[in-house]
Amino acid sequence: MAVQGKTVEGGTALGTLFLAMAVACTVLSMGCQTPTADLRATYGPNKLPVADTGSTIDSAQELPTDGTVTGVPCDCLAKGQWFRFNTLKIKSLDGGPHLVVGTLNPIWQADIDNMELNFFLEVQDVSETEVRLSIINAARLDKAKNICTLANTESIVVMERVGCKLKNKLKTGLNVYAGTQANPKNCTTGLAIPHSIPVRNAFFEATVAQDCKAVTEGLLVEGAIARTALDGTCTCLTLGGKMAEECGVPSDKFVGYPSEKNEPGKPPAFCTECCKGCNDNYSNLNELLDSFGALKYGCKDEAGGPAVCLSATFTALTTTAPTPCK
Numbered sequence: 139m140a141v142q143g144k145t146v147e148g149g150t151a152l153g154t155l156f157l158a159m160a161v162a163c164t165v166l167s168m169g170c171q172t173p174t175a176d177l178r179a180t181y182g183p184n185k186l187p188v189a190d191t192g193s194t195i196d197s198a199q200e201l202p203t204d205g206t207v208t209g210v211p212c213d214c215l216a217k218g219q220w221f222r223f224n225t226l227k228i229k230s231l232d233g234g235p236h237l238v239v240g241t242l243n244p245i246w247q248a249d250i251d252n253m254e255l256n257f258f259l260e261v262q263d264v265s266e267t268e269v270r271l272s273i274i275n276a277a278r279l280d281k282a283k284n285i286c287t288l289a290n291t292e293s294i295v296v297m298e299r300v301g302c303k304l305k306n307k308l309k310t311g312l313n314v315y316a317g318t319q320a321n322p323k324n325c326t327t328g329l330a331i332p333h334s335i336p337v338r339n340a341f342f343e344a345t346v347a348q349d350c351k352a353v354t355e356g357l358l359v360e361g362a363i364a365r366t367a368l369d370g371t372c373t374c375l376t377l378g379g380k381m382a383e384e385c386g387v388p389s390d391k392f393v394g395y396p397s398e399k400n401e402p403g404k405p406p407a408f409c410t411e412c413c414k415g416c417n418d419n420y421s422n423l424n425e426l427l428d429s430f431g432a433l434k435y436g437c438k439d440e441a442g443g444p445a446v447c448l449s450a451t452f453t454a455l456t457t458t459a460p461t462p463c464k
Contacts, residue, residue, distance in 0.1 A: 211301035214350035215264050221353055221454035223250060223257040229449040233436035238427060253283040254323065254382060255316045259353070259454060262294075269297045269304055275315035275334065276460055277322075278382065286463035290331050291315050295342065302346045311338040311361070317374075317382030319463060324423070325372040325388040325416035333388070335371055335423075337361040337448060338440050356452035363446045364439035368427065372413035372420035388416040 227243045230236070249255035256276035263270040275291035278284070291313040297304035313334040316323040322333035329336065340361035347354050374385035413420040427433060427446070435444035 210266060212346045212348060212350055215261065215269065215346060216350075217261055217264055218459075219261040219350065220457050220459050221259040222457045223259075223356075223452050223454045225451075225453045226250060226255075226257070227451050229451060231446065231448055232431075232433050233447045236431055238430040241430075249316055249323075252381065253278045253285055255314075256285055256460075257312070257452075257454075258287060258457075258460060260459075265299070267299055269299050271295050271297060273312045275313060277315065277317065277319045277463060279318065281381070285460055286319075287460045288315055288319075288334075288463055291334050297342070297344070302348065303343070304346065305343040306341060309339045309341065311336060311340050313337070317385065320387055321382040321385050322388065323374050323376070323382050323385055325374070325413065325420050326367075326370055328370045329367060335363065336367050337363055339437065339445075351456045353452070353454040356454065358448065358450040358452070360437070361448045361450075362437035362439055363448060364441075365424070365433075365435055365444045365446070366439070368424035368446065369422070371423040372416045373423045373426065374416075374419045375421060385419050386417050388420065 226246050228239045228246075231239055231242075246255060256278075258272075258274050258276060260272040260274065261269060262272055271294070273293045273295060274287050274289075276285040276287045279286055293310060293312050295306050295310040296308070297306050313331055313336055314324070315334045317333075324333050324335055326333050326335065337358075338361065341359040343355075343357045343359060344353050345355040346352070372388075374382070376382070376384055413422055424433075433446055435446060437445040437447040439445040
């Protein structure tokens, strides 16, 4: 699945997100959450097939077969276009409503606005029936909010296309990086991609605007974050709009907190040692999540192990091609 740091199949501030512990507004937002089971029911096998089920395009919606795209909706979609997420909102976590969601979404939005959290989409290839996209994170370079893309966070996804509507047929994934290169908001040096939280086994849908200047309706139908990834991640909590520099520089000796230290069937005991390899500004991500409510691990990771389910909506706007990090 990973090829020299690129996730081909089937990720910041999941770290900073868990920060305002026990906020009353999270309870008020419960009724707005959509359980993952309902989302899966909405997007059934005919829309999200496995690899061997064939095309998902309805015969009534089939595109022209004469090689032309004239008159096809969104025929302005072209190779080389770039989009940056301008919104990202969790719909459900851990298979349904979770107390952390109401706290998470404002933190994510603040990170997006401050160029602390950067998701980019690059159109690598496009045809009448398919769009090949690169999903890549960027790090903030300076307080002027310049950014650069991190090559090792890149994922590739092939989306089936009907006009302006896109969806992936095979499971894919993405990575979540936040902060600067020197001051990441997550410390995950024990995982395959340093300082990035991996979201895997993901299905996406997206609608492109008629003028191809925006992704107007994006949906992560479902993705999964492995328990081992949560155990192996420490996060820096920043309040009051503080930037990633407040986190300091994590140690490259941190190897993560092994889940086998936890007793079977019990939530992890509060660990005062597991993030010291990062520095004292970081806290274990699994423990922070669990402090909002016990996790059920209703999804599976790529190896079939326990994982937390995740669904989200997003929008994105066209932008110029960002500069790669040195």
